[in-house]
Amino acid sequence: xxxxxxxxxxxxxxxxxxxxxxxxxxxxxxxxxxxxxxxxxxxxxxxxxxxxxxxxxxxxxxxxxxxxxxxxxxxxxxxxxxxxxxxxxxxxxxxxxxxxxxxxxxxxxxxxxxxxxxxxxxxxxxxxxxxxxxxxxxxxxxxxxxxxxxxxxxxxxxxxxxxxxxxxxxxxxxxxxxxxxxxxxxxxxxxxxxxxxxxxxxxxxxxxxxxxxxxxxxxxxxxxxxxxxxxxxxxxxxxxxxxxxxxxxxxxxxxxxxxxxxxxxxxxxxxxxxxxxxxxxxxxxxxxxxxxxxxxx
Numbered sequence: 107x108x109x110x111x112x113x114x115x116x117x118x119x120x121x122x123x124x125x126x127x128x129x130x131x132x133x134x135x136x137x138x139x140x141x142x143x144x145x146x147x148x149x150x151x152x153x154x155x156x157x158x159x160x161x162x163x164x165x166x167x168x169x170x171x172x173x174x175x176x177x178x179x180x181x182x183x184x185x186x187x188x189x190x191x192x193x194x195x196x197x198x199x200x201x202x203x204x205x206x207x208x209x210x211x212x213x214x215x216x217x218x219x220x221x222x223x224x225x226x227x228x229x230x231x232x233x234x235x236x237x238x239x240x241x242x243x244x245x246x247x248x249x250x251x252x253x254x255x256x257x258x259x260x261x262x263x264x265x266x267x268x269x270x271x272x273x274x275x276x277x278x279x280x281x282x283x284x285x286x287x288x289x290x291x292x293x294x295x296x297x298x299x300x301x302x303x304x305x306x307x308x309x310x311x312x313x314x315x316x317x318x319x320x321x322x323x324x325x326x327x328x329x330x331x332x333x334x335x336x337x338x339x340x341x342x343x344x345x346x347x348x349x350x351x352x353x354x355x356x357x358x359x360x361x362x363x364x365x366x367x368x369x370x371x372x373x374x375x376x377x378x379x380x381x382x383x384x385x386x387x388x389x390x391x392x393x394x395x396x397x398x399x400x401x402x403x
Contacts, residue, residue, distance in 0.1 A: 131268055132342060134182050136398035137373035141381045143354055144389030150189035150196035151352050151394035152204045157182055181267040183211065184396045186279050188352040190325070191248075191257030199244050199257040203326045206243040207263065210236040229265065233274035234335040237261060237326060241276075244327030258327035262293060262350050266342060266398070273338040276326050279394075280356055282364070283340060284347040289365040292338050296324035320353075344402035351380075354391035358384040373397040 142149040158181035164173050187204050189196030211232075240261060248254040260277025273281050275293040283290050294300065298321040302308040313319060324334050347368045355364070359380070367379050377395045384393045 131403060132266075132344060132400045133403050134266065134398050134400055135373050136182065136184065136396065137377050138184075138186075138394070138396040139377035139381055140392065140394040141354075141385065141389075143392050144385055146392055148197060149392045150200055151354070151392040152185075152187045152189070152200040153350075153394050153396050154183070154185040154204055154208065155396060155398075156184075156208075181265060182398065183263065183265050184348070184350050184398060185261065185263040186350045186352055186394050186396055187259045187261045187326075188277065188279050188354070188392065188394070189257070189259040190322070191254065191327075195248070195254045195257030196259070198247070198254060199327050200259040200261075202244050202247055203240040203259045203261050206240040207236045207261065210239045229272050230274075230337045230339065233263070233265070233272060233337055236263075237274055237276055237335045238333060241326045241333040242331065245331045248327060256329050258322075258325035258329075260296075260322070260352070261326050264348060264350060264398075266348070266400075269342045271340040271342050271348065273336075273340070275336040275338070276324055276333055278322055279350070279352045281338075282349040282351075282361075284349070284365060284368045285343065285345065287365075287369070289361050289368070291361070292340065294336060296334075296336075297322055319357075342400050344400060346400045348396075348398040348400070350396040352392060352394040354389075354393035355380055355384050355395055357391060358387040358389070358393075368397065373399055 136155050138153045138155050140149060140151050140153055159176050162175040164171060185204055185207060187200040189200030191199055244258060248257050260279040262275045262279040262281050264281060265272045273292050275281065276296065278295045278297050281292040283292055299308065299313045299316050299319045303310050303313055308316065326333055349368060367376050371379055376397045380395050381393050
């Protein structure tokens, strides 16, 4: 697990931190957008934005009241996935993976709206289990259909409740957090080029142009069963902006360009502008963007 500390004044750095109690809960405004780009015949990306809440279903009552009543506590889930494996395989892989994650979360998350002590570790364990379940689903579907052999997908998902954010990640789609003018990449790319940079074989500034930059070393599904899941935990503050996106965005725009849009636009406009700019720069791949802005009530 990576627990990331972000300060509004100095540059972000890794390490442990103790969350402070919020005087008022954070509200979330979110929006997502997916676009095929300018070069691909189909869109193999997927995204999901979901709100999780406790509900009371009134089956019968002598009182006049609503059929469904909801508790104030709400969790928020965000998912992006970028499929690969041909025109048919990539789209099917990303759809299968997202569906498997949704089903797992719906049926297995006992911690849903309670994050005290050991429950926080349960979130991260269950996130890993959710992506492993998705991996088994995609790999199994490919094993039963020779035409889909090797299909796979990236998958990045985030869950927030109050001031806690949990991120799980496989592949080269990314999650960022903007705070105090600093844009921090929360996830690490599972790519050959990233391994070369970390091993000192390639300068970071040359990574974006390297001919092997699209070689992914860890996917949901793929040629073999089994997946390594990164998990991260962050304490949120009012004013934070969360971004999940596929490489159709990050392959076209610099972090600085992305940061400028996130600083100046609310989520719907930010998604539209980031997509427009990525297409303006060539739109080489499918583009998917999910933006969430946290504020104090």
